[in-house]
Amino acid sequence: MRKISLTGIKPTGTPHLGNYVGAIRPALELTKTYDTVYFIADYHALTTVQNGAEMRANIYKVAATWLALGLNPEESLFYKQSDIPEIFELSWALSCFTPKGFMNRAHAYKAKVEANTAAGVDVDSNVNMGLYCYPCLMDADILMFSADIVPVGKDQKQHVEFARDIAIKFNKHFGEDVFTVPEPVFQESTGVIPGLDGRKMSKSYDNYIDIFLEPKALKKRLGKIVTNSQGIEEPKDPDTCNVFKLYKLFATPEQTEALAARYRAGGMGWGHAKQELQNVLEEHLGAAREKYFYLLDHTDEIEKILAYGKERARAKAKVMMDRVRHLLGTY
Ligand code: ADP
Ligand code: TRP
Numbered sequence: 001m002r003k004i005s006l007t008g009i010k011p012t013g014t015p016h017l018g019n020y021v022g023a024i025r026p027a028l029e030l031t032k033t034y035d036t037v038y039f040i041a042d043y044h045a046l047t048t049v050q051n052g053a054e055m056r057a058n059i060y061k062v063a064a065t066w067l068a069l070g071l072n073p074e075e076s077l078f079y080k081q082s083d084i085p086e087i088f089e090l091s092w093a094l095s096c097f098t099p100k101g102f103m104n105r106a107h108a109y110k111a112k113v114e115a116n117t118a119a120g121v122d123v124d125s126n127v128n129m130g131l132y133c134y135p136c137l138m139d140a141d142i143l144m145f146s147a148d149i150v151p152v153g154k155d156q157k158q159h160v161e162f163a164r165d166i167a168i169k170f171n172k173h174f175g176e177d178v179f180t181v182p183e184p185v186f187q188e189s190t191g192v193i194p195g196l197d198g199r200k201m202s203k204s205y206d207n208y209i210d211i212f213l214e215p216k217a218l219k220k221r222l223g224k225i226v227t228n229s230q231g232i233e234e235p236k237d238p239d240t241c242n243v244f245k246l247y248k249l250f251a252t253p254e255q256t257e258a259l260a261a262r263y264r265a266g267g268m269g270w271g272h273a274k275q276e277l278q279n280v281l282e283e284h285l286g287a288a289r290e291k292y293f294y295l296l297d298h299t300d301e302i303e304k305i306l307a308y309g310k311e312r313a314r315a316k317a318k319v320m321m322d323r324v325r326h327l328l329g330t331y
Pocket of ligand 2: 006007008009010041044137138141142150151152156
């Protein structure tokens with residue numbers, strides 16, 4: 001039997017190239033060797049996205065992105081978290097086995113407390129219970145579907161470790177291997193994808209490049225990548241250049257070598273380098289962009305795919321919850 005890889009994607013905006021190379025592409029790669037469970041973590045996004053129209057639009061965008069980039073809903077279990085009520089029931093049950101101190105130490109909450117302390121306001125100012133209990137919901141997401149590995153960014157390591165601890169504790173308490181103890185895995189090879197200004201590409205800094213920009217908008221966006229002031233004729237160093245760093249993520253090794261040689265030879269301006277980047281992005285993502293916009297125009301197709309995932313996910317969740325309820329004596 002194949003092992004299970006599971007991860008959740010928060011619908012908090014339009015996915016960017018950092019999300020694609022750092023999370024989506026490696027997760028899709030894992031479908032070759034794992035049974036994969038990928039879901040839209042909408043009730044995690046609710047800690048910050050509190051507008052119905054915005055949430056709905058984000059859910060469609062995230063779903064369309066994964067489907068356009070090659071997620072096959074027959075091959076991967078693909079659903080929306082809020083469609084699976086059993087997850088929220090399990091989350092409550094697990095919270096009763098979770099030391100409150102874990103939540104006090106959870107990094108997102110701790111960061112808020114530190115910021116509030118520094119600002120001289122109440123420690124819990126602007127902290128909702130969703131943010132505080134966020135890791136308990138993640139535990140339920142992960143343990144419900146017996147995930148062996150959880151591919152995530154480094155910032156989520158602590159949350160997966162909580163899930164491990166709770167799984168071990170729960171299993172020990174009832175003397176049964178109810179939950180699989182999950183392992184976080186990180187995408188080391190690609191590292192941090194730089195944004196327009198060279199810092200980590202992120203929604204939090206306005207330095208991201210959307211995955212599916214139309215050619216004209218993409219050209220404008222790529223124009224904003226910060227470069228140095230070297231003139232066309234000067235030889236340039238590819239390894240310190242943001243344009244090149246992005247190019248490398250999409251180009252073949254031969255293409256990468258060829259562009260590096262042009263950098264070093266001189267006679268190539270930043271405009272040329274950006275055009276090469278645009279070409280390679282178009283090659284890589286042009287067809288997926290068509291599919292993305294098609295799906296956003298046909299959200300009924302997205303709904304159908306999510307309904308299919310819901311049915312399959314709930315069948316699995318029911319089996320797990322029957323077992324858990326039996327142990328808890330609530331069934
Ligand atoms: P953002 O920083 O834009 O809010 P998220 O925190 O929602 O992005 O990230 C979602 C996923 O995308 C995470 O798994 C994270 O590891 C990955 N990711 C986001 N930005 C980058 C980046 N610049 N480089 C590599 N991976 C990234
Ligand atoms: N918290 C994750 C993030 O911010 C999203 C997420 C929710 C998740 N549930 C999960 C990731 C379960 C892995 C497993 O990116």
